[in-house]
Amino acid sequence: MKQDFRIRKYVASDRNKWDNFVDECMQPHFFFHRSFMEYHKDRFTDASLIIEDKNENIVALFPSSIANGVVSSHAGLTFGGLLYKRRTFVQKVITVLGLIETYYANLSVHKMIYKVMPYIYKSEQGEEDLYALYMNNWKLVRRDFSTIVKKDSTLVSDRSRRKNNTIALQNQIEVLPSEDITAFWNLLNQNLKDRHHVNPTHSLEELQLLMRLFPDNIKLIGGFKDGEMLGGALLFLTPYVCKIQYSVNSLKGREFKVLDAVFLSIINDNQRPYVDFGHSSENEGKFLNEGLSKFKFYFKGEASVCDFYEKDLSANL
Known part of the structure; x- marks a missing residue:
């Protein structure tokens, strides 16, 4: 040739x-x-x-x-x-x-x-x-190990995820689109500092810039109680994939199972062939964060690399 x-x-x-x-x-x-x-x-x-x-x-x-x-x-x-x-x-x-x-x-x-x-x-x-x-x-x-959810999957999210979603609904958690990237980033930054002693890959200013440049591709979904954001997920949208780029639960969010409600809402509302939960491996793929991977698996997740x-x-x- x-x-x-x-x-x-x-x-x-x-x-x-x-x-x-x-x-x-x-x-x-x-x-x-x-x-x-x-x-x-x-x-x-x-x-x-x-x-x-x-x-x-x-x-x-x-x-x-x-x-x-x-x-x-x-x-x-x-x-x-x-x-x-x-x-x-x-x-x-x-x-x-x-x-x-x-x-x-x-x-x-x-x-x-x-x-x-x-x-x-x-x-x-x-x-x-x-x-x-x-x-x-x-x-x-x-x-690197990732977890995906297929739109046409016949699998059902684990009973524990559905139970936590019910707890969130009973506590009047509202899952809504949001443009308050500052509130989300502050939650994310504090969570990463407290739990892992690191900062988000993107600064607040970078995310604000990217959201202005790509308003149709970058969306924020928040979990709110009485108007306060307690958790949420930042989505990167492509023609075939809804990628959960960042997600966070505050302490109050964990109490009310906010992230479970946010994830199930994203999965149920998604119109693209796939939801990509992102990597659950560390150290250049040599270490599997088993707890994180299992959490994603219970949302009828399947393996991807x-x-x-x-x-x-x-x-x-």
């Missing part, structure tokens, strides 16, 4: 073409829009590539960043990898991945990290890149 491709670095003048391709590709996600990738550009050096055919039509994008001679796809995003159109033949993906490796090796990059996008975010099963990674001798180095691959390019230097 002979194909002539041109690989070049993304530049600012490509912004509209880049975003348009993201919307049309098999892996449509607002993560890959330049305004999302660049909101934290002070922390990451962009190394993104555009792959074109001989007629200068875009055939693939590779969102990426670089640090200390290591290229990652993209260090500021949960997952990424090669973005390409629907019905792309697997050999083209194998070829393009190999050309990308050569491109970076010629720039003295000594290692690449590839974060595989889970299939639930794609318009097709779309695992051509997984086979390309295998054929190009990449090594699986990390696997997010894989990371690496390749040493030193031999190509």
Whole structure:
């Protein structure tokens, strides 16, 4: 299969073409829009590539960043990898991945990290890149464990989750959309400090910015009692997935089982094929937070993984 491709670095003048391709590709996600990738550009050096055919039509994008001679796809995003159109033949993906490796090796990059996008975010099963990674001798180095809920699942949430939802309703907990990201972030920040001695990945100012940039993709659901937010969840919405990006229960929220009510409301109201509860593993996938995973499992959750691959390019230097 002979194909002539041109690989070049993304530049600012490509912004509209880049975003348009993201919307049309098999892996449509607002993560890959330049305004999302660049909101934290002070922390990451962009190394993104555009792959074109001989007629200068875009055939693939590779969102990426670089640090200390290591290229990652993209260090500021949960997952990424090669973005390409629907019905792309697997050999083209194998070829393009190999050309990308050569491109970076010629720039003295000594290692690449590839974060595989889970299939639930794609318009097709779309695992051509997984086979390309295998054929190009990449090594699986990390696997994060996640929990998903299928919209058409015949499973039923565990009795304990339904009982807690009843407790919340009996205590007049209201589950409502909210725009009060400040109240939510303050609850989240306090909870993470008290329980894990860390701060949220996103600052309040960053979340406010992202909600302004992507009002249709980022939504807040709160659990309220007498007008006070006691817990809630921040949702990242894509064409196929409702992702629970952040969730929190205050002390009073735990007393009234607010988060159970919020999660069941999200699952019941969701119109997309999947709800993604996010990772329950730590230490680069080597430790399973069993309690957290079981909590999600009881909401008729099923297993999903997010894989990371690496390749040493030193031999190509």
